[in-house]
Amino acid sequence: MWNYFSPEDLQWYSWELDGARAWLRKNGEEWRLALEGIDFRAIQPGAKGPIPAVPSLELPIFFSVGKGTKIALRPQLAHRPYVIAVRNDVRLLPGAEAQFDIALPPLLRFELEGGKVLLEAEPFTVPNTWFGDKTSGNLCHSLPMSLDPRCAGEKQAPADSAAPGTHNAERYLACRSLVQCRLVIRNQSKESIDLDRLAIFTDLINIYQKGEFMVTDSVVIVANQDGELQTRIEKEKSRGLTVLQAARSSGISEILVRRGVSFLKRIAGLEPV
Numbered sequence: 001m002w003n004y005f006s007p008e009d010l011q012w013y014s015w016e017l018d019g020a021r022a023w024l025r026k027n028g029e030e031w032r033l034a035l036e037g038i039d040f041r042a043i044q045p046g047a048k049g050p051i052p053a054v055p056s057l058e059l060p061i062f063f064s065v066g067k068g069t070k071i072a073l074r075p076q077l078a079h080r081p082y083v084i085a086v087r088n089d090v091r092l093l094p095g096a097e098a099q100f101d102i103a104l105p106p107l108l109r110f111e112l113e114g115g116k117v118l119l120e121a122e123p124f125t126v127p128n129t130w131f132g133d134k135t136s137g138n139l140c141h142s143l144p145m146s147l148d149p150r151c152a153g154e155k156q157a158p159a160d161s162a163a164p165g166t167h168n169a170e171r172y173l174a175c176r177s178l179v180q181c182r183l184v185i186r187n188q189s190k191e192s193i194d195l196d197r198l199a200i201f202t203d204l205i206n207i208y209q210k211g212e213f214m215v216t217d218s219v220v221i222v223a224n225q226d227g228e229l230q231t232r233i234e235k236e237k238s239r240g241l242t243v244l245q246a247a248r249s250s251g252i253s254e255i256l257v258r259r260g261v262s263f264l265k266r267i268a269g270l271e272p273v
Helices: 168-173 252-267
Strands: 012-017 020-027 030-036 047-052 062-065 071-076 082-092 097-104 107-112 117-121 128-131 138-147 179-187 193-200 207-210 213-216 218-223 229-234 242-245
Touching (some): 020 107, 030 117, 071 242, 082 097, 097 138, 097 193, 179 193
Antiparallel strands (some): 012 047, 071 107, 207 213, 218 229
16 A cells, blocks of 8 residues: 555546545646545544545645656654543553553655655544643644553453453554554553553654554653653564654654653653552
8 A cells, every 4th residue: 555656647546544535646747636534533444555546526636746657655653742541540560561552643645756745644633632831832643542551461352252342442453544553661660650641752763564554663661760761662573674654863853752751751640659
């Protein structure tokens, strides 16, 4: 779905994106592009493309001019942080670790081979929320899903024994047009910590192709014995995968990640109890 290909002139192509859709048509150096977005809460698994298909006449068509023979629909993580609620408040005792699998809605770009962007748009509409004061707060994407932790030694229960409504996040994790990210929280302090919301800053995270799905580097947050939080990106397990979107270079991004640590501590309830 995300590879570069050579479209035929005057032929419309479409991508089905778990409820959203995108189209393009090439005519020499003229490109016609269209996107039909949906509310993130209405997403349903089912994605494929590009396939020949004509867009609805009611859709607005975008025009762009660019020289190139190959084009791709490419994902990029949002420029704002993502905030996600934990289903029930999670207490992490000293020495414990919890993992959360999160499906992030990306921005999508029509991109010519070589990196020229013809159009960038959000296929999934999500609400925004503001955290912090007016001068140092952050405007974030608020994802309407509920997360359950995965813990060491946990056994998978049969699907038919699960309580109704306990797998809200699994529907999103089955969608190929979303980006799957693993967040790991490790409590190496001497105090318990409580979690109710989680924040994902994306400046230093790469997107990879893993089979039919898109995945990111793992985000690891460690609560140290001195009471400080450290955030790092684990890339080791991502080696050998095709990179779909490379993270920004270091520098200002490192500053944003350090800001993200205090931000997470403020909104996620990572305070000793």
